[in-house]
């Protein structure tokens with residue numbers, strides 16, 4: 001079923017918005033996201049998608065319009081990247097705080113200065129604590145399937161939180177791959193029409209959204225409510241992903257996807273396309289039995305899976321395409337904190353790689369794993385920058401590899 | 402220290418009611434005063450007042466000073482120059 005097309009992840013995301021019957025699309029262009037909203041505009045123009053398309057004047061307005069649309073009770077979709085997401089930032093928090101299940105694709109791009117349009121996860125990481133569900137994908141097919149799956153998770157009456165599906169710039173956004181585009185009827189039977197369970201904007205019953213609260217009123221309770229819904233989203237994502245796999249015959253995993261992990265001594269942990277490169281690297285590592293844990297959902301964070309699948313490993317190699325300046329890679333921080341306090345916890349070795357789109361090949365990943373195995377047990381908080389230019393001294397890895 | 406996994410929706414939604422934030426008239430520094438002899442009954446002040454505190458009384462506008470915050474929007478939109486802002490307690 002469905003139809004095979006040769007498309008890139010941006011077009012796949014646009015198909016997902018169409019198939020999900022998103023009814024309002026506030027659109028503002030930014031490289032490398034632009035072709036997501038451009039493709040949607042073409043669908044509307046061709047008459048194969050029925051949606052209100054709003055050409056807004058900025059990303060801040062895009063999210064403000066999405067909030068208004070979603071609050072009026074319709075499924076809403078937009079997309080952005082990098083500086084656009086940062087400019088949108090204030091209203092990104094409002095969307096989550098207002099409990100509106102808006103869908104957004106982030107085409108992850110480096111943050112300036114200096115200007116750089118290539119992939120880097122720092123844009124998405126900057127919104128980590130916004131209350132949005134964050135999913136990272138590693139193929140165009142996974143992008144399409146995840147947008148549809150995530151609407152079902154986000155619109156659940158016990159979740160009601162917005163979600164972002166994060167796509168690596170160019171590596172996914174502009175690379176053409178065979179993608180199975182499902183039939184409308186298949187998607188309709190999986191994803192029901194969105195009906196807000198609690199309230200919506202209605203002139204006959206006016207509501208105030210986000211009114212002032214005093215410290216003794218419900219602010220803290222609302223934060224707690226978002227947090228518990230995030231925990232609920234974990235359970236639902238695993239369940240709904242299984243349902244998706246059964247219906248559509250494609251299994252991308254749930255919160256995480258493990259590859260050859262069961263009897264491995266070494267585990268690679270990564271997000272986005274680094275995972276597909278790491279999967280390719282696995283067969284070329286001959287120094288230790290190595291498996292891969294692809295983290296799909298970053299918020300809520302799959303700590304239970306991390307503990308269960310990694311606690312018995314000797315070495316965990318975490319690849320971060322992002323840096324939290326003055327500390328380490330964001331994924332490594334989370335993995336370390338999940339494993340803290342476990343008896344004979346694995347040694348976690350973090351590599352900062354591929355910032356601003358610098359290429360990371362399977363050969364690099366093989367080198368990093370070989371290096372990580374030799375990092376002494378007593379080294380505190382190992383975190384290395386891999387792939388810096390020689391002139392900055394960099395590679396402590398040199399000589400070893 | 403609640404470790405409960407139970408989900409309870411606590412939504413940032415409230416239903417509007419007059420004076421939900423108390424008597425906001427006490428926030429006022431400048432008070433809008435309408436000179437009815439200049440008023441041309443165009444109702445711009447009524448339309449623009451963000452607090453809905455300009456009311457229609459018979460055929461003329463009247464300001465509810467219990468809640469008027471003194472923002473001066475009504476004065477800005479009054480083309481007849483019928484509204485002046487007078488310092489409170491002055």
Ligand code: SF4
Pocket residue numbers: 433449450451452453454455464468469470471472473474475476
């Ligand atoms: S000063 Fe502001 S609040 Fe008061 S009546 Fe004029 S517009 Fe309304």
Ligand code: SF4
Pocket residue numbers: 435439440441442443444445446447462475478479480481482483484
């Ligand atoms: S805007 Fe001025 S002229 Fe018009 S109704 Fe109000 S006070 Fe009168």
